[in-house]
Amino acid sequence: MAFQSVKGFKDILPPESEAMTSLELAARDVLRAFGYREIRIPTLETRELFVKSVGETTDIVEKEMFQLEDAGGRHLVLRPEGTAGVVRAYLEHSLSQQGGRTKLFYIGSMFRAERPQKGRFREFEQIGLECFGNGHAAGDVEAILALSYVLDRAGLKGAYSIKLNNLGDEKPECRPAYRASLLAFFETVKDELCEHCRSRMARNPLRVLDCKGDGPKLKANPALPTLVPCGDCRTHFDTVKALLENESVAYELDGSLVRGLDYYTRTVFEFRSTDVGAQDAIAGGGRYDGLVKAMGGPETPAVGWAIGVERTRLAIAAKAHAEAPRGVDVYVAAQSDAAGLVGLAMGLLQSLRRQGRSAEGALFGHSLKAQLREADRLGARLAVIFGQEEFAGRTCLLKDMRVKDSQEVVAIADVLEKLNRTLGAMS
Numbered sequence: 001m002a003f004q005s006v007k008g009f010k011d012i013l014p015p016e017s018e019a020m021t022s023l024e025l026a027a028r029d030v031l032r033a034f035g036y037r038e039i040r041i042p043t044l045e046t047r048e049l050f051v052k053s054v055g056e057t058t059d060i061v062e063k064e065m066f067q068l069e070d071a072g073g074r075h076l077v078l079r080p081e082g083t084a085g086v087v088r089a090y091l092e093h094s095l096s097q098q099g100g101r102t103k104l105f106y107i108g109s110m111f112r113a114e115r116p117q118k119g120r121f122r123e124f125e126q127i128g129l130e131c132f133g134n135g136h137a138a139g140d141v142e143a144i145l146a147l148s149y150v151l152d153r154a155g156l157k158g159a160y161s162i163k164l165n166n167l168g169d170e171k172p173e174c175r176p177a178y179r180a181s182l183l184a185f186f187e188t189v190k191d192e193l194c195e196h197c198r199s200r201m202a203r204n205p206l207r208v209l210d211c212k213g214d215g216p217k218l219k220a221n222p223a224l225p226t227l228v229p230c231g232d233c234r235t236h237f238d239t240v241k242a243l244l245e246n247e248s249v250a251y252e253l254d255g256s257l258v259r260g261l262d263y264y265t266r267t268v269f270e271f272r273s274t275d276v277g278a279q280d281a282i283a284g285g286g287r288y289d290g291l292v293k294a295m296g297g298p299e300t301p302a303v304g305w306a307i308g309v310e311r312t313r314l315a316i317a318a319k320a321h322a323e324a325p326r327g328v329d330v331y332v333a334a335q336s337d338a339a340g341l342v343g344l345a346m347g348l349l350q351s352l353r354r355q356g357r358s359a360e361g362a363l364f365g366h367s368l369k370a371q372l373r374e375a376d377r378l379g380a381r382l383a384v385i386f387g388q389e390e391f392a393g394r395t396c397l398l399k400d401m402r403v404k405d406s407q408e409v410v411a412i413a414d415v416l417e418k419l420n421r422t423l424g425a426m427s
């Protein structure tokens, strides 16, 4: 049997690959405007990095990491997310010593051994950003604005909702009190919980809410406690909400939004598509003021997010205004492969490509009919045909592929200029 890709891993073919590139380019543009610079981090990291940051009792670390051992017996994993690696790099290269804020973005594959389904893969791409050194609520709002600008630019304006929650901090009266009340609640419904949740609820009660089986049921239970934030966390969150309102960003509060990673403090958010099915979280993030210190660095507030590129693409496609992939500008055909015609066709193709026009053709040895079929398949807007008869008169034929039976005789000397003029008028 022929080889096949591994379950949950996929080939991305054109035009999907091109659509993903457009999304990346839109993100690069927006993030540059917000002052972010690109960081490229390794795909492979130590297992310990994610145990320390994402958290030992999270689904990601407990069940979803692709692990391997190198020749020296080191436990390595394919990165399941980008934040931990960026924090490691931030500390390893002493980026904090540059002073002020450090604003970094990344684009790349992440790996999670989840059960594959529509919108959920084992290798998927994230566009993510991390901002270090800004503890003010304005930092959270800037991050949320950057994310919504990227999605709007990608064609999703009006097609997502923003869920927002406050997870508090580690002051005893804040999240620790929330954990205690969650645990007390779980005790009352213990018999309904799966074995895994029963075993981790005392160690990390928040994570029980991530359970794919128990989580949705628990979140629908009106008796589920929500966090009562301490004064500082309340003020911070009130400012976030006020600044979002000031920017006319609509959001919905969701007290059960805890995110699946342990490092968050205070503001967390998720952007959900209103058009796709179960895997509707197209992006998520939040503040993580304790992580840099926990990883051995100085006290450093931070905030960030990541977009799931495949899910965002699904949402764009579902929104139907997904732009039809643009066909090639010009198809160049030749009636035969007589030397003169081949030379002319090749020359015109290269002149067009040098000008940045997309041009295809030169399918020599095939009938003119077969060449024009290819032009159709490629969605060509214009076709140029070099025919034997016209060649004698130093002319060629120009066809507008969108108009049936259109054909114009053009002098070979003028054809490049004529093509440029026609394409200019079309766009």
Ligand code: HAM
Binding pocket: 080, 081, 082, 083, 112, 114, 119, 120, 121, 122, 123, 124, 126, 128, 129, 130, 260, 261, 281, 282, 283, 284, 285, 286, 303, 304, 305, 306, 307, 308, 309, 310, 311
């Ligand atoms: P996350 O919510 O785990 O956050 O992932 C971000 C996005 O990646 C999700 O909203 C989703 O669109 C996409 N995603 C996650 N898992 C899959 C999957 N199996 N298949 C397809 N897409 C998926 C993080 O990873 C955090 N590091 C974000 C962050 C950055 N927080 C602070 N800074």
